[in-house]
Amino acid sequence: MRKPIIAGNWKMYKTAGEGVILVQELNALTNAVNDVEIVVCPPFTALPAIAAAVAGTNIGLGAQNMHWEEKGAFTGEIAPGMLKDIGCTHVIIGHSERRQYFAETDQTVNNKLKAALKAGLKPIMCVGETLIDREANATKRVVGAQVKGGLDGLSGQQVAGLVIAYEPIWAIGTGRTASAEDANEVCAFIRRTVAEMFDQPSAESLRIQYGGSVKPDNVAELMAKPDIDGALVGGASLEAESFSKLVKFK
Template sequence: MRKPIIAGNWKMHKTSSETREFIQELLNNFTGLDDVEVVVCPPFTSLEGASTLLKGSNIKLGAQNVHYEKSGAFTGEIAPDMLKDLGVDYCIIGHSERRQYFGETDETVNKKVKAVLEVGIIPIMCVGETLSERENGETESVCKRQVVEGLKGLTAEEIKKVVIAYEPVWAIGTGKSATKEDADETIGFIRKVIEEIAGKEVADAIRIQYGGSVKPENITSYMEMPQIDGALVGGASLQVKSFLEIAKF
């Protein structure tokens, strides 16, 4: 039985004080959510404040990116240990915005996945096709490449810990969500790819989220699908009310 995971990716939103207000309000209203893992992923600057408030709660903390080296002359970058030290549990890796705007490649995704696992942080590895790739019938080949390359060199035990977020790029922030059937089919395909590289036990255990215009109005339909284990939520995770409605699907 896979525990559903609802993660809020705040992207470049909220100052430290706005984060503290949000977390406090979230904690005040956080009840009856034992069967779902809830993760908030604020910007780096808000992690410490969020971590302090979240201590002792069931809500997990995630970062949105990381560097793969342990330390060194990499101005402006953040190492896995620095996140671990702040109490970070999860790290989003390979989000399409990082692939599109910041030169993230399958190779750097793979290095980052390995680097965070090494310090005990769980990667949320994002994959998904662009609109033109979808129109060219390349959804499966793109997802397969991103999954295989992103998990290259990992043991089956390591792969089991990873969370994969399937986010069709054309559905991110556009209000155009994938149908539950399409999302379920592609996530089922990704699970088959996992089976090919790590075996059935791992494929049955690994959690795969859907992401792309998830809202309180459509979360239930995704969560009733057999292959979908949760959601990576952007816009709708920025208000406590809508985020909690999603987490309570």
């Protein structure tokens, strides 16, 4: 059985103070939940304060990005070991906004994935197609290439512990959700691709999230699908009440 994982991507929202209030409220609403992994991913500047606020709770702490080098002259960047040092457990890698606005490629995603694993962080690797890809029936070709490029050179054992977030770009922040059937079809395709690249047991252990306008009123239907093991959530993670409803999807 794969443990569901619900992760909140706060993007460029919340100061440290606002974030602390949010996780305190969230913890009050979810501290009895132990069969779902809960992760919040605040902006870098809020990470130390949120690390202190989630200490001793069942809420994990993720960053939204990192560099792949351990140190060096990379102005403005953050190294994996720095995230680990301040208490991060997870890191989002290759979010579509990073690919779209900051020129991240499957190669940089692959570099970051390897560096995150080396530092002992749990990566959440994002993949997903544009609306143009979907309308051209290219979803599987595009997502398959992202999975193959991102996971290149990893071992089956490493892949077994990974989280992949399938996020159709046209569904992010738009209020448009992929139907649960369509989302599950792509998640199942990702699992098959991983099985072909590595092995069946690793593919069965891998957790695959859906992301894209997940809200309290559609989470249960998505989570009921056999290949959807969680959600990566933007907008609905910015408020404790809505995020806690996603965590308590059952």
